[in-house]
Amino acid sequence: MTQQEALFNYSLRLGDNALVLAQRLCEWCGHGPVLEEDIAMSNMGLDLIGQSRGFYSYAALVEGKDRTEDDLAFLRNEREFFNRCMVEQPNYDFAATMMRSFLYGCLSYLQFRALTKSTDNTIAGLAEKSLKEVTYHVRHSSDWVIRLGDGTDESHQKAQTALDELWHFTNELFEMDESDEVLIKAGIACDLAALRNEWNAMIDEVLLKATLIKPSESGYQSKGGMKGMHTEHLGHLLSEMQFLPRAYPDAKW
Amino acid sequence: MENQLTAEEITKREMEFDAKIAKGIVVEPKDWMPDRYRKQLLRMMSQHAHSEVVGMLPEGNWLTRAPSLMRKAVLLAKIQDEAGHGLYIYSAAETLGTDRAEMIDQLLSGHAKYSSIFNYPTLNWADMGAIGWLVDGAAIVNQTVLAKCSYGPYSRAMVRICKEENFHNKQGYQIMAYLMKGTKEQQEMAQDAMNRFWWPSLMMFGPHDTNSPNSGDLMKWKVKLQTNDDLRQRFIDRTVPQAEAIGLKIPDPDLKWNPQTRHYDFGEINWEEFNNVIKGNGPCNRLRMKQRRDAHENGAWVRSAALAYAEKHGK
Amino acid sequence: MSKSQEWPSWEVFTQNKNGEAHEHAGNVHAPDAEIALMNARDVYGRRQEAVNIWVVPSTAITASTPEDVGSFFDPANDKMYRWPNYFKTPDGIKQI
Numbered sequence: 118m119t120q121q122e123a124l125f126n127y128s129l130r131l132g133d134n135a136l137v138l139a140q141r142l143c144e145w146c147g148h149g150p151v152l153e154e155d156i157a158m159s160n161m162g163l164d165l166i167g168q169s170r171g172f173y174s175y176a177a178l179v180e181g182k183d184r185t186e187d188d189l190a191f192l193r194n195e196r197e198f199f200n201r202c203m204v205e206q207p208n209y210d211f212a213a214t215m216m217r218s219f220l221y222g223c224l225s226y227l228q229f230r231a232l233t234k235s236t237d238n239t240i241a242g243l244a245e246k247s248l249k250e251v252t253y254h255v256r257h258s259s260d261w262v263i264r265l266g267d268g269t270d271e272s273h274q275k276a277q278t279a280l281d282e283l284w285h286f287t288n289e290l291f292e293m294d295e296s297d298e299v300l301i302k303a304g305i306a307c308d309l310a311a312l313r314n315e316w317n318a319m320i321d322e323v324l325l326k327a328t329l330i331k332p333s334e335s336g337y338q339s340k341g342g343m344k345g346m347h348t349e350h351l352g353h354l355l356s357e358m359q360f361l362p363r364a365y366p367d368a369k370w
Numbered sequence: 371m372e373n374q375l376t377a378e379e380i381t382k383r384e385m386e387f388d389a390k391i392a393k394g395i396v397v398e399p400k401d402w403m404p405d406r407y408r409k410q411l412l413r414m415m416s417q418h419a420h421s422e423v424v425g426m427l428p429e430g431n432w433l434t435r436a437p438s439l440m441r442k443a444v445l446l447a448k449i450q451d452e453a454g455h456g457l458y459i460y461s462a463a464e465t466l467g468t469d470r471a472e473m474i475d476q477l478l479s480g481h482a483k484y485s486s487i488f489n490y491p492t493l494n495w496a497d498m499g500a501i502g503w504l505v506d507g508a509a510i511v512n513q514t515v516l517a518k519c520s521y522g523p524y525s526r527a528m529v530r531i532c533k534e535e536n537f538h539n540k541q542g543y544q545i546m547a548y549l550m551k552g553t554k555e556q557q558e559m560a561q562d563a564m565n566r567f568w569w570p571s572l573m574m575f576g577p578h579d580t581n582s583p584n585s586g587d588l589m590k591w592k593v594k595l596q597t598n599d600d601l602r603q604r605f606i607d608r609t610v611p612q613a614e615a616i617g618l619k620i621p622d623p624d625l626k627w628n629p630q631t632r633h634y635d636f637g638e639i640n641w642e643e644f645n646n647v648i649k650g651n652g653p654c655n656r657l658r659m660k661q662r663r664d665a666h667e668n669g670a671w672v673r674s675a676a677l678a679y680a681e682k683h684g685k
Numbered sequence: 686m687s688k689s690q691e692w693p694s695w696e697v698f699t700q701n702k703n704g705e706a707h708e709h710a711g712n713v714h715a716p717d718a719e720i721a722l723m724n725a726r727d728v729y730g731r732r733q734e735a736v737n738i739w740v741v742p743s744t745a746i747t748a749s750t751p752e753d754v755g756s757f758f759d760p761a762n763d764k765m766y767r768w769p770n771y772f773k774t775p776d777g778i779k780q781i
């Protein structure tokens with residue numbers, strides 16, 4: 118694999134993670150538990166759409182085939198999307214949404230922090246901007262995980278269920294492949310395995326305050342999102358998202 | 371406070387109040403105000419706030435289907451602004467002594483109204499253009515005037531909101547302009563949206579002046595500064611050339627420029643439809659209320675969890 | 686639903702530029718100060734309007750009343766010497 122191919126894959130993946138999660142947050146718009154929280158989730162959605170545009174544009178540039186950010190977002194099928202399965206999971210309820218933002222956000226935070234030192238200037242620049250945004254997402258979602266976990270019996274139950282369910286998608290957050298290896302050697306990408314301890318520490322600290330119990334490592338663990346192996350949810354998300362550009366292939370919007 | 375005043379004192383205060391308004395002095399929350407002024411303001415402001423919030427729903431309907439990442443971001447930012455507007459106005463209305471929870475209860479129980487425009491469905495992508503351009507355009511005409519109204523908190527909220535509305539209007543018009551430059555199917559989409567949203571947008575200004583029972587007092591107290599018909603005319607005058615510039619037809623055979631009045635003449639609004647939608651019989655009244663009620667009820671456990679946490683930790 | 690289940694109100698003050706005074710922006714509802722601060726940031730800082738935010742429980746604000754106007758503020762209106770332009774400077778003197 119050439120470095121160019123690896124860099125394309127890597128940027129595309131970061132774009133996919135951001136876009137799929139943004140799409141989920143968009144589903145909350147107008148339906149949040151309180152007006153202030155509606156606004157907060159939209160803010161995070163906006164940050165993530167921005168991140169996806171940045172990484173897609175860079176992927177398209179690296180690829181050099183005249184594709185645009187929108188071609189990448191709207192004209193690929195589910196087997197050609199490389200996001201982690203966690204971000205495509207449905208919103209279910211506010212607890213699941215906040216828990217997902219928290220678990221994924223912590224990884225994102227650590228990854229972007231490492232990528233600010235990337236030898237690729239564009240990646241470093243995008244990481245720096247994204248890091249600021251994700252720092253806030255982690256603060257917001259941890260605050261909520263703590264409040265829901267240590268709130269009422271009902272909210273505690275819901276938060277624990279959300280954690281148990283989403284835990285099946287945590288192993289996959291640290292999966293890497295050849296693209297990562299090529300780029301790690303070049304100092305462009307970061308080693309996700311090296312972030313795992315710190316990620317665990319971040320999670321533990323919040324779960325303790327939230328009086329939630331971290332699930333055991335045994336049991337089903339998803340894998341392969343980065344190879345285009347997804348849960349059943351992604352296909353539906355994409356068919357909704359991609360409907361217009363697919364139905365009117367000649368149209369500009 | 372008011373019940374300690376004799377009828378004579380009230381009349382005296384009312385006269386002073388009217389004189390104050392006539393001089394252009396702005397009323398602040400703790401100032402004495404006639405009961406009817408407070409009630410009318412609260413009615414108007416809560417209706418306005420509800421409209422911002424319910425108005426998120428028809429646009430939210432296309433958020434997950436926006437056809438480009440840029441359009442998705444713009445639409446999300448726009449709808450988010452509307453949530454913010456709702457919040458600013460609830461906040462201003464709370465200074466009149468009724469809190470937001472009570473206003474929301476009135477909305478969800480069907481006792482409070484919101485703008486009837488949001489009871490129409492959004493059926494194609496061009497509706498996002500039509501709403502931003504026409505509905506926000508109409509709102510801007512209204513709100514620019516309200517920014518000069520006599521109640522301080524309302525007028526300040528309007529100033530803040532007006533700053534944000536131009537973006538809404540422009541993004542909507544740009545959607546329409548792009549569609550009109552696009553394929554035949556896109557042009558049809560745009561015209562279809564125009565056909566469905568034109569008349570309901572004109573209805574946003576309310577009934578004819580001759581049928582507007584509250585207008586007299588509201589005008590005297592400078593809660594309203596221009597009549598429904600004047601505002602409607604202003605909206606039409608500024609919008610028709612915009613439509614023509616991108617090749618959209620206004621679905622009104624009677625619409626034409628009148629060189630004498632220097633305004634557009636236009637056909638009669640279907641007031642029966644207007645009254646029907648207001649009464650709750652529009653295409654989406656029940657859906658919109660269900661969506662709001664569901665959001666509120668599904669959020670109840672979240673709101674109480676956060677309160678329970680705050681109590682436990684003495685925050 | 687009982688009203689006690691609703692979140693209390695917080696007044697929001699934003700500092701729009703470094704060095705400027707905080708200005709009242711409006712209110713938010715939040716269960717506690719941390720959430721109030723985040724909500725205020727999202728509601729009143731969407732267009733980079735703020736570099737710093739205060740939130741204060743609305744109940745903690747005590748305001749002067751309109752009835753106070755006379756006794757509170759009028760006594761200042763005969764002390765024009767507090768304003769620098771009260772003092773005439775002899776011609777030809779600048780820099781003061």
Ligand SMILES: [Fe+2]
Binds near residue numbers: 422451455509531
């Ligand atoms: Fe608005």
Ligand SMILES: [Fe+2]
Binds near residue numbers: 452506509535538
């Ligand atoms: Fe608007």
